[in-house]
Amino acid sequence: MTYEVPALNLAICWKHFLTIIVESQSAGNLLDYTLLEILREYTPEIICCNCVLISNKITHFNHLTIDYKFKSYLTGLIEGDGCIHVPITERSLKGKLNYPSIHIAFHLKDLPLALLVQKNLGFGSIVRQKGVNAYYLIINDNKGIISMVNLLNGNMRTPKIYNLYKLINWLNLALSDKNNDLNLIKLPLCTRPLNADAWLSGFIEADGHFSVRTTFTGKYPKIECKFELVQSQKDPLGQDKYSILSTCGEISEYLKTPLKTFKQNTSNPQYRLRTSNLESNFILTDYLNKYPLFGSKFLDFNSWKEILDLFRTGFKLSHVENIDKVVKLKSEMNNNRTIFNWDHLNKFYTLNY
Template sequence: MRYKNKKFKHAIYKNKFILGSYLAGLWEGDGCVLMKQQQHFKPTISITFHKNQGVFAEKLLQTFSSQCKEKVGSVHYHKTRQACYLNIYSKEGLLNFINLVNGKLRTPKASQMDVVINWLIKQGVNIKKLPLCSAPINEDAWLTGFIDADGSFGIRQTFKKEKIKQQTECEFILVQRMYYPKTGKSYFEIFSKIADYFCVKLNTLKARNPKALDQYRIKISSAKSKKILRAYLDIFPLLSSKYLDFKGWSEVDNLMIKKHHYTDDGAIKITKIKKAMNNCRTEFNWDHLDL
């Protein structure tokens, strides 16, 4: 399935196939399935966000709610941690989420959905879990959701010293554990596909903490790989505040393409953009969610 019309943009919310693939990637990056004891075990599908992504989490909840007749869940803000959680727990909400992501998941974490599907079957719902998606990475929004969860855009600067030119690097990093701890299944296949798509090498990171897991790491910094990434995200845009980071990152990349990063004015502009990205960001514009 191909989407070449740039008018598509953030209408991602209005297309269930694209929304489903995006949610699959987002959940596989930062989601889980929780079980709560009531009269019986009832599952909750949860996605974790930094608290400054609360507007985005609320927008997703609004999107789910508009597709269902009953309350589907809530956004919970942690009292001490810098986090909020989008929780889907009603029967209709769980079924809607499963219908959206079923057949679009790509990682070993997909096995968690068995809990939700088995619970729905016990509630009399006729549903079957579909196999992992094997479609090319660039044909849906799964990677966009995964990037919103686990990707980061960075800018490196090396300032002038005597006759040495100003050096700037735009880089994108995507990391995830090497295997799913509950089953021991590897993420190698999906990360190899991502690395191949961007024409980069798949690297590994050894965990310093003995309790942590080793990770796969993909780094994009070459002109060719950045062009591929930008073309993909122009078709399937990011939805979290990383969309704003990506816009700034792309602006710096454009300056580099024109060789303006070697000029004093260019260096000053890049420094300003860098200081307003990622953890340094203090202003959040969510207009892109309404397009």
């Protein structure tokens, strides 16, 4: 089902949309047609909704999907753009009890994905923070926190595992009187090959970027399909991330592309990984065909891949029809995208507790 809507303020749209979700939907429920019709008044996109997202009752279409795909994808998403907060003290200065929480950030346009992750987990609240173009899925109740620890434990690959360990220590100590059976064990970093699960897909969902560079002037027109992944060199704990991006079996070696330092003389030095050859791009494409993206970045990847696939066929860039196709696909990517089709959420991973 497709909605064509006027080009008004997107932030206003989602503000009213989320208010309706909170006031009229029980925790974890998905949206129905009446809620989606509200978008007609506020959003500039065309929204295509032939998927589970418009049903009050979720239906999983891929019954063969197993838990590890969801767990690894969610772990990558959190390690790329999430936060595990553990209180330092039992009470605040005002005497209120402090509680741990886990936050997962989603861009404004990825609210449908945030809702589906929330639905699959069965806990958490989605909130919009002022001044930030994102929604946050926040888990802060004991049951949800313990469930998240069990999902993440053994699947993490970055220094954020130290925050998970702090959380496990907190839970084992703070909840030992309430739950005598609680004895969470700290599992080590995941050592599975990157192509063995969906972790990298979740990580790219958070921090990856697909782009196409075109040059049609001069004697020899050029097209470059690039994928970029940027990370701060140190996490909030001061742990260096170099081992995550470059050591044997990790991202740079897996994609056969070098890792470079970036913004070295700034307050936020970064590592930048960028594919610059067809071999690296084809490796990435094969991986994401097996472990797909699920946010709006899935749509950008599809446009990017369609251009990249032209190189498999030995196409002639000098042909006008090829240039027109590339220009059209590029014009629909990233911030230029105004049409969002969420049918791919039908294939989202299942989670069986």
